[in-house]
Amino acid sequence: MTEVLQRWSSLFNGNALVYRYLQGELLDDAQLKVVEELADLWRQRLGDLSWFMRVLNEAVAREANAEDQCTGRFWEGRFKSQALLDEQALFACMAYVDLNPVRAKMAATPETSDHTSIKQRIDHLRQTSNQYREPSQPHALFPFVGSPRQPMPQGLPFKLADYLELLDWTGRSLYKDKRCVIDSRTPQMLTRLNIAAPNWLHSTQHFEDLFKTWAGTTTSIKAACRRMGYLRLPSVGMALAR
Known part of the structure; x- marks a missing residue:
């Protein structure tokens, strides 16, 4: 679970509870349950090709739109996996x-x-x-x-x-x-x-x-x-x- 939380936090803004957990702070049962649920969600997303393409699309679109001074998706359609x-x-x-x-x-x-x-x-x-x-x-x-x-x-x-x-x-x-x-x-x-x-x-x-x-x-x-x-x-x- 710790590895998943570390990988996700290295790519995206983390969660306050996750940050405290990674710093070694003691959390109560309710807080640990939230951290575990986030780890399960992030583990699924880290292994999801569709989620990866969504994140990649957003980063490329933001940079391209800033250069071209426009808005909208960078790719017209979704990717296909064959x-x-x-x-x-x-x-x-x-x-x-x-x-x-x-x-x-x-x-x-x-x-x-x-x-x-x-x-x-x-x-x-x-x-x-x-x-x-x-x-x-x-x-x-x-x-x-x-x-x-x-x-x-x-x-x-x-x-x-x-x-x-x-x-x-x-x-x-x-x-x-x-x-x-x-x-x-x-x-x-x-x-x-x-x-x-x-x-x-x-x-x-x-x-x-x-x-x-x-x-x-x-x-x-x-x-x-x-x-x-x-x-x-x-x-x-x-x-x-x-």
């Missing part, structure tokens, strides 16, 4: 996020798109490629560790070079109105994931619309339903093909 059930869903989601600035015409290429993990990976690659025999990866991001093997190091089970090729091909293929040569060859990663190119393009362009609670192949979604005891299978018409 479970990525397999590697196919993971990489489709990664590509969807990394290509957001290109899709919004805020950047011409992934390597020039600010505030994306792919730009951070490429910038780090450029900075270290001449310093080491084998370029390193940024410590703040989950690394690409290559094809599955034993023992398997912790990281994404593909090569960074394959993901860069995949992202470049996806970005050029999604936007038909741009003058570019679309490579007709399917990238190596798509072949290994066993995803049809048209299905992949549709998924990375409309990821949030296609997937609601779960994202993955039909096999992964059915397996998740069995584990969760669901009697009805959600729509799998837009699941990633396998």
Whole structure:
């Protein structure tokens, strides 16, 4: 209970009784009951993703509104939480996020798109490629560790070079109105994931619309339903093909 109270008080204004409790003061039974009830409530909120997003939204909105001299919510709608059930869903989601600035015409290429993990990976690659025999990866991001093997190091089970090729091909293929040569060859990663190119393009362009609670192949979604005891299978018409 003490740890919960300390964590909450480090983020928010605490309670007078909680402050006295943390200072080691003796409280009567009624006061201790209030402290315990607050600890139960704060424990629930500290583990609640919706509460975290609410607090994050408020802090960002206050700062943004002060800069823009306006009022209102920073994000128009609520966040969506989707479970990525397999590697196919993971990489489709990664590509969807990394290509957001290109899709919004805020950047011409992934390597020039600010505030994306792919730009951070490429910038780090450029900075270290001449310093080491084998370029390193940024410590703040989950690394690409290559094809599955034993023992398997912790990281994404593909090569960074394959993901860069995949992202470049996806970005050029999604936007038909741009003058570019679309490579007709399917990238190596798509072949290994066993995803049809048209299905992949549709998924990375409309990821949030296609997937609601779960994202993955039909096999992964059915397996998740069995584990969760669901009697009805959600729509799998837009699941990633396998």
